[in-house]
Amino acid sequence: MLAQVNFGTYGRWFPPQLSVHGGDIDYLIDIVHYFMLLLFVAWGSFFVYALFKFRQREGHKASYHLVKGKISKLAEALVIAFEFLVLVAFSMPVWATYKNDPPTSADRVEVRCVGQQFEWLFHYPGPDGKFGPRNASLITTSNPLGLDEAAPDSADDIQLINEFHIPTGRDIYVRITSKDVIHSFSIPTMRVKQDAIPGMEIPVWFKVKEGATSHAMKFEMTRDYGIDELNWYKLRHHVAVDDYRDKSGQVIFAKGNDLGSTYVDGQKRIDQLRAAGVASVKLEPRAPLEVVCAQLCGNSHFKMKAQMIVHTSSEYEEWVKEKSKPQADVEFEGF
């Protein structure tokens, strides 16, 4: 219910929820907040009422004798009972789904994810389903995962930086670790979060709802913004869907461009659009789904994010086939 409140293009109260089990988490948070609200309103009303009724005034004396506490004891017992119920009936089962039974289906997608300062490295086994062996001593700037290219299993492996491709409707099994410091693999739209701890490999798993592809998300998040609604801070990750021209026909805001790379540039462009008499602008998010880092990992912690591209299952298979071909030049941007 709370998820319906709209805060703008992305956040409703919560971010969009695209996974099969994420809704359970939202539901739990909702229930607990109803409970919290109930308690707060009850306490709060009592509080305000008491402040008014028992304020010091002429002819009114405080009573030395203490009021009997039967109601409060009952209320306290109810509070405890409710908390216990929430714990046992909701939180524990949901946690168990996330932690106890890793998926073993034949069509599950297994990916290794290695965090490093300040990017996410993704390693796919390719069509043969086997990960090539890795060795720390082979790590270089062009081989950040230390993959042993000579081994036969490595031939069809896919290595990506900051790009996470997954299909809808299939179990996604991600094995997470880190090379240097503690990071945290977090996909807000899938309600997934797991610390990436060097020296440990920790799996997470989730499944994307059918139809919740990046393409669909982009479409859903595309809309018109009135000229006065434009705010560079809020819309810096959005790009124009059409060209926008000024009065003389020159393009001032080209299709596929964002408002600017800094606030100052953004303001300039918005002013330009306003001067050109543009009433509204249609924008779409450049990358609607992200994997972000949720544990402080250094001075560029805030920039550590990967684009998550959700395909349909068949699109995903196509992508894997294409990507796993031996590439002539695999370029990495280094650190």
Next chain:
Amino acid sequence: MAHTHAAHAQDHSHDHGNEHEHHLPFWRKYIFSVDHKVIGVQYTVTALVFLFIGFSLMMIMRYQLAYPGSPIPVIGQFLGEPIVGKTADGGYVMTGDGYNMFGAMHGTIMVFLGIVPLAVGGFGNFVLPLQIGAPDMAFPRLNMASYWVFLPGGLLMLASFFMTGGAAASGWTMYPPLAVTAANGETMWLLAMVLLITSSLLGSINFIVTTVQLRVPGLSFFRLPFFTWTQLVTAFLLLLAFPPLEAAAVMQLMDRVFDSSFFMPSGLVVSGVMQDQLAGGGSPLLWQHLFWFLAHPEVYVLILPALGIVGDIVANNTRKPLWGYRALVHAVLFVGFMSFIVWAHHMFMTGMGTTISTFFQATTMIISVPSVIILTCLLISLWGASIRFTVPMHFALAFIPMFGIGGLTGLPLGLTAADIHLHDTYYVIGHFHYVVAPGTIFAMFAGIYFWFPKVTGRKMNDLLGKIHFWPSFIAINGVFMPMLFMGMAGVLRRQFDQTEQLHGATVHGLTLMSSWSAWLLGVAQIPFIINFFWSIFAGKKVGENPWEATTLEWSAPSPPPHGNFAGTPVVVCGPYEYSVPGHERDYLMQAGKMEA
């Protein structure tokens, strides 16, 4: 009983030998003093200065958060590298490192240099011996030592800003391997913490021995003011919880300085460089366990003294005894005990299995119960009261719903499944700030307005107090309420630029609201600062008991002389005998008579 008490008090007076107060030179009377009142004031003033510094760091950070990438006006030029970098057009923009430094130091300073020294070192030192009728602490020289280890520790912590590499930038939580590999002031942080922890240890021993041994005749445990009880439990928490962090700090120092691998796993590759010089085999989680083993009881150290202050002030201004005194005492004892077995709820996302997480989830739920009891007792204490809206009561009353929000928002965080979404988001920041800022800090203000007359013999100005209160109350909610919403929207903490992530960008309006409220909050403290200093010299003079209160400190002169009481107070009743039927005055002093 009276003889034993005198004997215990004698333990200390023999140490003084033949020293008399008026023979002491200035530096021994006011600087290296062994008088708990002087030490209490020293702690208070030092802590307030540190709090001001910590708050200023945050006000600067909030500029970067509100207008990411914009040059910081006016003060940007004074901040220097690496905190700010100069842009092409000559503006000074905060750097990622600078933001992280300010963030880590804001947390550290507020918690370890600000609130604990104020709540325990300041209020505890000054008020506790008075409230139990003692002439001083059990170990006055240890008390002095405790302050003079605290001050260098605090200064060392601040000095790190001026060293090469700047201050620590790995969060107040200092998680390795980041904290070990970072080229910033983490080493200084660790050294300063060793000093601060030592100071705290010396203090806590003193508080416990004093409270147990030096109570005057008639003052049984269940006649102690609630404030004293909270200080006692707090002292136990400090005594037992800090040592593991001290051990951990030493180990992290060794990792940084001697390249040991307590917290460094094998095979680390940092910035492309294999960390060959390390043996490896260590565990980053080891640090987390040791750190949070302290840091969770630490947050109860932050709240318990505040609850004590609010309790005393509520009783005084409702003109009736606190409701559920016994329940309150049992609740704080229970909270103290439970606080040692909840720590791993800070670590739910570290790959914890179902068994351990269930245990900690359960203990976390259980620990919410005594907090609910305490809050409920304070609320019911208002029933049948005659409420005086004095300035201390304004802050004490505001504390109640604010602590309520803080406590309630802890519930979704304590449930592991909900924590998946909320962990390391602004929801956490909103939660704990609600408890500490409009919670504890408001209680600190309440305590300052309340005990100022006892310390100085003058009252603070009421009008200025209310001008301080209302804007502060509104602004502080303006800072932290948006954070709860931002957290639910998924905005993560410790982000130099929240708009870099899509879900952060769209709720930027909430960030703006927090920042402007924070600046307003800063301005709202000006009446307090003016009031504080002006009242020391020109405040209305008052006698022993301006608030018509009952506890023992109000039977001493304002300010109390060395040795505190004219004789030995003898306690004849409980701490909150207000509006007792059959008496003309609506309060009875706890000190029935004064023995020579």
Next chain:
Amino acid sequence: MTRMYNGKFGLWLFLTSEVMLFGALFSTYVLLRVGAPPGTWPMYGLTAPQGDQILSVPLATVNTVFLITSSVTMVMAWASLKMNEFAKGRIYLLVTFLLAGGFLVIKYFEYKSKLTHHQVILREAPPGEIASAISSVEVPGAVGKSTLYYVNGHVTEQNDEFIKIIPDAKAGEKAAAAGDGHGHEVKIDQTLVRRSTVWGPQASTYLAIYFTMTGLHGLHVIGGMIVILYLYLTAAGWWKRMPEKLVNRVECTGLYWHFVDLVWIFLFPVLYLL
């Protein structure tokens, strides 16, 4: 209030915090040892129990005797003073101090032997001529397993070009015919060397916790010695003015000293025997 005098109560509280401090370190020991990959605890290539491989049990046994005896003499000091036998009490204080000093002297030699012992780790498999002196072990890493080549021994010469080291006998090997229990000197090119350290806290997590725990314990011994010396030197003055106070101070110091002894009684088996 309790029937204890303030100082004693305060000291007991202090001891509880010390229990938490050393408790944290013992817990750290357990966690590090349980989490150590096979072949890396206590050091690369050695497996627990380490016994004679790293630490000297005989020396530590002597130390244990010293400390336990010093605890006894400490009690005797207090008892003598309590029974009004000032001279005896003072002598017992001195003996306690000297026994503690003996403990520290042995500790010094223990540390020295560690810090003059070396470990060299190579970047890759060693060339044929030195291969026989080099051992190997497989260790896990963030990115996968790797093989580690290393040698423990005493460095005779070290500069920017090479390291000359006399290797220790490998586990299970008989001592070489050189007669000093070690193999022949081996020369290793610096280009092959990944890391060369003494057997200090940086060499392994076992040594790290060993140095930390015994170091911290040692600092506590030194602290105790300072107080005992102070009591010894000022005893006469206190005995004249306030004998009861002296007795109490000796008692409190004794409590602290028993604690220090107790910590060692746990340290000894955990670090040396298990």
